[in-house]
Amino acid sequence: xxxxxxxxxxxxxxxxxxxxxxxxxxxxxxxxxxxxxxxxxxxxxxxxxxxxxxxxxxxxxxxxxxxxxxxxxxxxxxxxxxxxxxxxxxxxxxxxxxxxxxxxxxxxxxxxxxxxxxxxxxxxxxxxxxxxxxxxxxxxxxxxxxxxxxxxxxxxxxxxxxxxxxxxxxxxxxxxxxxxxxxxxxxxxxxxxxxxxxxxxxxxxxxxxxxxxxxxxxxxxxxxxxxxxxxxxxxxxxxxxxxxxxxxxxxxxxxxxxxxxxxxxxxxxxxxxxxxxxxxxxxxxxxxxxxxxxxxxxxxxxxxxxxxxxxxxxxxxxxxxxxxxxxxxxxxxxxxxxxxxxxxxxxxxxxxxxxxxxxxxxxxxxxxxxxxxxxxxxxxxxxxxxxxxxxxxxxxxxxxxxxxxxxxxxxxxxxxxxxxxxxxxxxxxxxxxxxxxxxxxxxxxxxxxxxxxxxxxxxxxxxxxxxxxxxxxxxxxxxxxxxxxxxxxxxxxxxxxxxxxxxxxxxxxxxxxxxxxxxxxxxxxxxxxxxxxxxxxxxxxxxxxxxxxxxxxxxxxxxxxxxxxxxxxxxxxxxxxxxxxxxxxxxxxxxxxxxxxxxxxxxxxxxxxxxxxxxxxxxxxxxxxxxxxxxxxxxxxxxxxxxxxxxxxxxxxxxxxxxxxxxxxxxxxxxxxxxxxxxxxxxxxxxxxxxxxxxxxxxxxxxxxxxxxxxxxxxxxxxxxxxxxxxxxxxxxxxxxxxxxxxxxxxxxxxxxxxxxxxxxxxxxxxxxxxxxxxxxxxxxxxxxxxxxxxxxxxxxxxxxxxxxxxxxxxxxxxxxxxxx
Numbered sequence: 001x002x003x004x005x006x007x008x009x010x011x012x013x014x015x016x017x018x019x020x021x022x023x024x025x026x027x028x029x030x031x032x033x034x035x036x037x038x039x040x041x042x043x044x045x046x047x048x049x050x051x052x053x054x055x056x057x058x059x060x061x062x063x064x065x066x067x068x069x070x071x072x073x074x075x076x077x078x079x080x081x082x083x084x085x086x087x088x089x090x091x092x093x094x095x096x097x098x099x100x101x102x103x104x105x106x107x108x109x110x111x112x113x114x115x116x117x118x119x120x121x122x123x124x125x126x127x128x129x130x131x132x133x134x135x136x137x138x139x140x141x142x143x144x145x146x147x148x149x150x151x152x153x154x155x156x157x158x159x160x161x162x163x164x165x166x167x168x169x170x171x172x173x174x175x176x177x178x179x180x181x182x183x184x185x186x187x188x189x190x191x192x193x194x195x196x197x198x199x200x201x202x203x204x205x206x207x208x209x210x211x212x213x214x215x216x217x218x219x220x221x222x223x224x225x226x227x228x229x230x231x232x233x234x235x236x237x238x239x240x241x242x243x244x245x246x247x248x249x250x251x252x253x254x255x256x257x258x259x260x261x262x263x264x265x266x267x268x269x270x271x272x273x274x275x276x277x278x279x280x281x282x283x284x285x286x287x288x289x290x291x292x293x294x295x296x297x298x299x300x301x302x303x304x305x306x307x308x309x310x311x312x313x314x315x316x317x318x319x320x321x322x323x324x325x326x327x328x329x330x331x332x333x334x335x336x337x338x339x340x341x342x343x344x345x346x347x348x349x350x351x352x353x354x355x356x357x358x359x360x361x362x363x364x365x366x367x368x369x370x371x372x373x374x375x376x377x378x379x380x381x382x383x384x385x386x387x388x389x390x391x392x393x394x395x396x397x398x399x400x401x402x403x404x405x406x407x408x409x410x411x412x413x414x415x416x417x418x419x420x421x422x423x424x425x426x427x428x429x430x431x432x433x434x435x436x437x438x439x440x441x442x443x444x445x446x447x448x449x450x451x452x453x454x455x456x457x458x459x460x461x462x463x464x465x466x467x468x469x470x471x472x473x474x475x476x477x478x479x480x481x482x483x484x485x486x487x488x489x490x491x492x493x494x495x496x497x498x499x500x501x502x503x504x505x506x507x508x509x510x511x512x513x514x515x516x517x518x519x520x521x522x523x524x525x526x527x528x529x530x531x532x533x534x535x536x537x538x539x540x541x542x543x544x545x546x547x548x549x550x551x552x553x554x555x556x557x558x559x560x561x562x563x564x565x566x567x568x569x570x571x572x573x574x575x576x577x578x579x580x581x582x583x584x585x586x587x588x589x590x591x592x593x594x595x596x597x598x599x600x601x602x603x604x605x606x607x608x609x610x611x612x613x614x615x616x617x618x619x620x621x622x623x624x625x626x627x628x629x630x631x632x633x634x635x636x637x638x639x640x641x642x643x644x645x646x647x648x649x650x651x652x653x654x655x656x657x658x659x660x661x662x663x664x665x666x667x668x669x670x671x672x673x674x675x676x677x678x679x680x681x682x683x684x685x686x687x688x689x690x691x692x693x694x695x696x697x698x699x700x701x702x703x704x705x706x707x708x709x710x711x712x713x714x715x716x717x718x719x720x721x722x723x724x725x726x727x728x729x730x731x732x733x734x735x736x737x738x739x740x741x742x743x744x745x746x747x748x749x750x751x752x753x754x755x756x757x758x759x760x761x762x763x764x765x766x767x768x769x770x771x772x773x774x775x776x777x778x779x780x781x782x783x784x785x786x787x788x789x790x791x792x793x794x795x796x797x798x799x800x801x802x803x804x805x806x807x808x809x810x811x812x813x814x815x816x817x818x819x820x821x
Contacts, residue, residue: 091537104729119134130152135557141637158392188553194459220233229814232252294343303330355367383420401446410436414433414434435503455477490535528563539554568592574661630705631706718730728779789818792812
């Protein structure tokens with residue numbers, strides 16, 4: 001993969017260096033529609049006389065009115081129909097490709113820092129945690145996988161890209177790059193009624209560029225700089241005739257970390273892989289496995305993608321878009337398993353196909369994702385072949401004041417690990433397994449009077465695991481006070497789907513050389529409760545002047561039925577007895593399964609965003625966000641703490657019953673003893689402490705604040721064009737301190753791995769300090785077709801960690817070019 005990336009870079013540089021500039025398009029040939037699709041930055045490339053002509057073409061009476069038209073972009077993700085962003089009934093943001101390009105963002109995830117309500121924190125160079133409004137780390141005090149975002153649905157041109165193995169978003173597997181996108185649309189709040197399960201906190205839709213007569217034949221972008229970071233993409237696209245358009249694109253991204261050290265949880269320090277291997281940590285990881293897992297610990301991200309597009313427009317009632325692509329990726333990011341280090345290298349390789357058809361009023365989309373994924377390199381059983389099929393069909397009926405969009409959807413997801421294990425039993429699933437769901441939906445949009453709009457979206461999903469129907473809905477009312485002020489109210493419900501690991505786990509973890517128990521069995525739950533969220537939201541949009549747009553969002557949501565891996569019982573099978581030591585000989589097995597826990601969370605939040613065109617030369621954009629999440633009826637005990645308590649009870653059971661069973665055991669008949677303590681009504685945890693004193697007091701919590709997300713964060717960005725060819729963009733991004741509490745801070749296994757007398761409290765804990773990041777990009781346009789730029793991310797080199805146990809993220813300095821012709 002390294003050689004292919006180097007060759008690709010060289011080819012791009014040779015190819016793009018030969019491109020010739022073209023003259024700027026004549027203003028007299030621009031249509032009204034093309035003017036309205038311009039960005040503020042594109043408008044600023046024209047001189048005053050040309051801008052006056054553009055105003056006439058657009059029908060604007062003043063420059064301020066033209067700015068207003070350009071601020072008020074169209075959006076489709078909020079209602080599956082194109083509508084004005086100002087009139088959108090949901091909390092919606094659109095990032096245009098020009099805005100993203102000007103910002104200097106080096107990845108899709110980083111670009112999302114421009115979006116209100118989204119908190120983005122970097123784990124290692126180019127690998128991010130992305131959350132909409134927060135509410136993560138449920139349950140608290142557990143494995144890091146529960147801090148991942150499993151409640152946001154990401155789509156590419158409406159095609160879901162979601163990890164159904166363990167839930168969440170594998171951002172490095174996005175086969176498209178920033179250069180291929182026309183825009184990013186973000187809908188905040190529960191949206192399962194529109195897009196199905198896992199759109200619980202919102203939807204991020206990555207929309208690629210259309211190909212028309214104005215599309216550049218060749219586009220290329222490249223930048224490189226510190227930390228061996230190289231990012232580039234290119235595309236060739238053309239409208240072949242009135243009916244056919246075609247294009248092909250490619251992208252690459254290669255990044256190193258700013259260190260090759262990894263964090264060792266049980267030693268509580270960062271160290272090299274060699275030192276980790278030599279360290280006496282009670283053999284917390286076998287020598288071979290740590291090298292398999294982290295033999296490229298200096299690499300942060302290595303990604304390559306190729307995409308192809310074909311459009312066919314027969315007439316205004318019949319059109320098709322076909323796309324396909326291939327991707328390879330490797331990322332060194334946070335673990336989704338239970339490892340002795342929170343770092344994890346995961347890799348993916350696969351392809352996708354997507355068909356979108358508009359057929360005489362019917363809207364059809366069908367897609368296939370086929371990917372080989374290794375979720376945790378170095379661990380047997382974590383590599384799987386995945387297939388995902390999606391089919392959506394709907395039709396829009398329109399009457400005078402009412403529209404109705406009925407639809408049906410079908411999804412099937414397959415995971416198969418049999419070709420990646422030595423024998424059945426080594427894998428998580430040991431079979432080809434499937435999750436399926438069928439859905440019927442309907443969306444009503446009614447305007448009884450000119451200013452009032454009422455929307456109801458209903459959807460019911462039929463799952464195979466669990467075998468039941470699940471409803472989701474949205475009820476929306478918006479009232480347009482006048483052309484410059486709109487208020488709206490939303491009540492919605494959304495649900496999370498079952499994941500493969502919840503529904504089909506059948507994995508036995510042999511913990512040889514690890515602290516007890518000897519085996520852990522991960523069991524399945526074929527009748528789980530699925531997490532559900534209800535939300536109430538109030539919104540207000542206003543244009544106090546023609547060149548200012550303000551948006552206020554106040555929301556309250558309640559979620560329940562969070563699922564987690566928890567112990568069912570601890571068993572000890574006695575096979576012999578050592579009379580010399582007077583101890584039984586046998587093995588312990590901890591039986592666990594995924595199940596919904598009996599607690600709920602409540603979240604209150606507020607987002608304020610502003611966009612302002614100060615002048616032709618200066619634009620400002622800002623957002624401020626606050627949230628607070630609390631939990632009720634939460635038993636503050638993780639898997640290992642409960643297992644420790646079960647172990648204490650089991651010791652008593654063995655001691656009481658072994659004397660009577662000893663003749664049977666010595667005669668060759670194994671005897672198994674089982675604990676009765678479970679997570680539930682019969683688990684007496686109040687005030688429980690283990691013998692070593694490393695477990696904190698366990699209690700049932702009410703109205704407890706979840707501090708795993710910053711309470712406050714925000715962004716301020718400005719773009720300044722002192723002269724026509726020069727653009728300077730600066731962005732400040734801030735988030736408040738937070739505390740992502742995980743099981744590792746009170747892990748009983750650490751007690752025997754740290755030398756006597758060393759404090760038990762971890763030096764590297766879940767406390768993350770507040771951080772202020774300054775980004776800037778300076779772009780110089782040689783002509784209409786060629787740009788040169790320098791780009792600094794985290795210009796002030798604030799090296800503090802942004803995510804628990806992960807890298808110290810400092811500055812990234814880049815230089816590059818963009819070419820279109």
